[in-house]
Amino acid sequence: FQSLDYDRCINDPYLEVLESMDNKKAQRYEAVKWVMVFAIGVCTGLVGLFVDFFVRLFTQLKFQVVQSSVEECTEKGCLALSLLELLGFNLTFVFLASLLVLIQPVAAGSGIPEIKCYLNGVKVPGVVRLRTVVCKALGVLFSVAGGLFVGKEGPMIHSGAVVGAGLPQFQSISLRKIQFNFPYFRSDRDKRDFVSAGAAAGVAAAFGAPIGGTLFSLEEGSSFWNQGLTWKVLFCSMAATFTLNFFRSGIQFGSWGSFQLPGLLNFGEFKCSESDKKCHLWTAVDLGFFILMGIVGGLLGATFNCLNKRLAKYRMRNVHPKPKLVRVLESLLVSLTTTVVVFVASMVLGECRQMPSTGPSGNDTLSLQGMSEDVNSSIKTFFCPNETYNDMATLFFNPQESAILQLFHQDGTFSPVTLSLFFLLYFLLSCWTYGISVPSGLFVPSLLCGAAFGRLVANLLKSYIGLDHIYSGTFALIGAAAFLGGVVRMTISLTVILIESTNEITYGLPIMITLMVAKWTGDFFNKGIYDIHVNLRGVPLLEWETEVEMDKLRASDIMEPNLTYVYPHTRIQSLVSILRTTVHHAFPVVTENRGNEREFMKGNQLISNNIKFKKSSILTRAGEQRKRSQSMKSYPSSELRNMCDEHIATEEPPEKEDLLQQMLERRYTPYPNLYPDQSPSEEWTMEERFRPLTFHGLILRSQLVTLLVRGICYSESQSSASQPRLSHAELSEDYPRYPDIHDLDLTLLNPRMIVDVTPYMNPSPFAVSPNTHVSQVFNLFRTMGLRHLPVVNAVGEIVGIITRHNLTHEFLQARLRQHYQTI
The missing domain is CATH 1.10.3080.10 (Clc chloride channel)
Structure with a gap:
């Protein structure tokens, strides 16, 4: 499972958007968002109306036929015929519902666990696709009409969430030919807000409870919440409730605008009979x-x-x-048993x-x-x-x-x-x-x-x-x-x-x-x-907070120390190798400081690849990792090893050579290749295994692939200023389905070309110290909706990274047991 990234990537293209933003554009953006949440509410209400109308239609047809048959066969003694008629209706409807689930398996069940995961920050494959909502709406229609002991309220929540995810995108993978140039809401942050609104609208349409729908969206998973989102979600829920109420009241009672049926499930009025003076609702x-x-x-x-x-x-x-046919047979068996x-x-x-x-x-x-x-x-x-x-x-x-x-x-x-x-x-x-x-x-x-x-x-x-x-x-x-x-x-x-x-x-x-x-x-x-x-699906869901005893752990105890990283200026050959041999969705952008790091110091500034960072001293990452790594018995089979850099590091640079010129030449050094089958040598020192890495930012896999697809690079004979620039709209054009690195045509790329990733990385992501308590790490990760959390020491060197996997209850329990064993 992948995580959603609620944090904004504050890179150069995004800053350009902010520079061009004025009050008029900001108000227009906010107005469009309000229009979209209203449209989501109306569409969710219409989905509920469609399901309710046809459920009532099919149920009416079934019960009229079977009831008249029972009344006739009571006298004639042919009740077996009535049972066969009821079985015919129910098995047919359930069979159709099962076939729809075969088309889109994620449409099975209520959908609430999947939406709960999505609001918690986990991207479940296919959960918010157009095909899913079609199969869900039609499937629950047939399931309920087929007499199964199921309800249509849970699937309404899923349907509303899918409407919320898809409507603001104005595109669908199921309808590739229908394209609209709609530049808004091209991020996980916006999409997750709309999914929260859609899920709340689903609850509101099901029960006629807009406030309850808003609280459901908040209670059941939404990590990030603010006052503005609360108003939008409540407005969306109100729109869904009154849309459904308006049409149902008009269709069933012929009194359009009377608003007599607020939700799909109406409990009616609780009132004691006037003739019973002793009765009280409750005491x-x-x-x-x-x-x-x-x-x-x-x-x-x-x-x-x-x-x-x-x-x-x-x-x-x-x-x-x-085979999938067995699932259909199980559904038919349940339907047969229930009907009998x-x-x-x-x-x-x-x-x-x-x-x-x-x-x-x-x-x-x-x-x-x-x-x-x-x-x-x-x-x-x-x-x-x-x-x-x-x-x-x-x-x-x-x-x-x-x-x-x-x-x-x-x-x-x-x-x-x-x-x-x-x-x-x-x-x-x-x-x-x-x-x-x-x-x-x-x-x-x-x-x-x-x-x-x-x-x-x-x-x-x-x-x-x-x-x-x-x-x-x-x-x-x-x-x-x-x-x-x-x-x-x-x-x-x-x-x-x-x-x-x-x-x-x-x-x-x-x-x-x-x-x-x-x-x-x-x-x-x-x-x-x-x-x-x-839990049965293995989704890394994060609860509201960790257990108290988890604070015995620090960020250094739960982080992943073995990093796959990129340089600010990296050859295409190395980028493709890294992307194809790893499954990580973000990579730290770093520069390495080895034996010649002191020569790179000038005026208490570290000058590296045209980026200047103040630094009082250099602490090697190996020193911090040594204690935790002494008990290591095995290492990953894939290692980053830069043969060219090792050769350069052993040479003493000329004392009188200009330092800035050294660094400008050093940036063209090829990024180390990956050798998946090569194990680290036993002769390597700890410093070679855990080299000090100065942290400059994070760059996402999707951004790297987009840069490669669009040919954003420059040659060794040129300056990085000659590299073409991408706008924020171009970077997010393929959202949410970015190209796959394995589909990239390498013949169109010169492997010796260099990519400058610094304009597109996030130079200021959320980060924590190695000594940060786990409860603080957990709260930051969950409330801000993060996907990756770098662990950076006091001198700006990255020593590890924390993802959602490192904060799951099972992982923390395992690390806590290790902590007790080392005491």
Whole structure:
């Protein structure tokens, strides 16, 4: 995995842009950014509208056909035919969803772990491509319509993030012929901000919760955040919410501009019946039960995560290595099992309960009617006489959103046995489903499973303890929050999302307490479901902060001391060799100071390749590395060795020769070649292995490749001033897919030509001292969104470099064990 680089490269082309920037251009740039976040919000809302419309259409078609068949076959005794019809619909839809995942494998799952990684600074291949969002939207449409226990809310977050990443670029690798000359936002920094806005817009569209979406983007990974970004993300979330609300209200109710349906998942209004004077939404006494429900929810969530982790490992060992057709077969097997369980449970395990006289939602049926009108009625009367309904069929034989509303607002009762069986079946099947090769969300299945648990608790308290003041809908909501919190371990954002979805601020305290208790309980056993899947993929995700004991380590303990570096003036032959034999994405720009370093000193200044740096004294890098290197038993097989420079270093320069002329001649010395098969000689001294390197800046692989592709170089007989110059727009023209060095046509390049990299390197990157504590290194790296962090000693010599890999929990733990062994 590669890291994103949130830090700006302050090189000469960028400085030229800054010099030409005035207030008018800055305001225009800011205005374009506001327009883009608004467009991202609108497009995300339209994606949600597309998914919701066709899910409702296909679900309506399926349930109408199957329900009429069940009613007919109840009398004729041909229920097997009804089951075959339901299997035909579900297997077809799931098969189409699996085929879309074969086209773009990263479209599988909810996409939240991948987006969490991206916001954390890790570039997951293909996660924000146009093909991904197309396969994701169509795939989740078929998955939900196919009756799998999945939700469309998680994939909405992924879809919004892809829209945020792609829309400001005005180009796509899938649509190569469509090109727009749009010079803005050509960096990881801008792209990551738009992905944050898109992910927040996805949450806002899914739940009608713009503030919760903003907090989700902040809580779930965004390393760098500021007030300006907060306003833009909130504005984007608002645009997505009201776009979806406007069109859904108009399409479903014909009242354009009424804004009656804020999100894809609408919890409806929680309100006690006017005829029940004893009813309260919740009381202080209920908080004790909510805390206990939070503990149970955390335990259930930890169990869910443990089982799903074992299933994911089994798939990685036995399913993924096999042909892709096996993944499709697994998805069809899950669909077949789910369909049979739903059908049999609805027909056999349900109980006939008395029909509530006040209607499905008490005194306000608007929200429930809006969710259930596509299936004619959310109450199912399979095999039950008049004025009664089948409680199991009402939960299983409905869209998941309608089942959630039944548990939240149904005045009629559900049998405790029915709720227990429903919870158990849903728990196991949703755990099995999450992770198969279809786009699938986890929010709605977790909410439905938890709502059944909460409703069961309410029924038991009413029946066996006699607490008549209890409002069952509140306990269903708290149960949903407890189970969802136990699975995903979100706190701040999930609290606000649920409050906004219920439109009831008085639920803030019980929801927050329940989520906190559920998270603390679950964290005692394992991590959240998204973190588990991130770890299974081996993504180097950085947490908010390190453990306290890690401060026993310093930057010198975790850095990589074996560096691959370039000179300010380097031959094309050496650049190509380095780029082709390494996979590093940045290289320190250095000058070497060896035995003749004292002769290079003049007036307390080190003059090197036309760059002047004040320096009080020269400390060799070898001296700092000797202690850490004494225990080395092996070395990399690739070494940098400059035979020409070694020969020059042994010659005493003429005492009366002009020093500046020496340095100007020295800059043409070829950069050392790489010999991948050559091991270092045992006769080499420590000084030869770790030569002192004066650090001048960092240059990225993409910049070096761009310089080579565009032929930016000069010959030995010329001055570096004759080298052509690239503008900032030309440097970033190929973003985000720069040319590959292996595709470079070497016949067009003269290997003896020299490249002056100094105008294009970043001369002032963030750097730390070798004695910096790990917590300081970690905070700097994460909050500033860095990709490389040089370790530079007191005299300006680079002694190592730190990347994301050096800050992962596993790496730090290994170095801490080494530290304890050396004490």
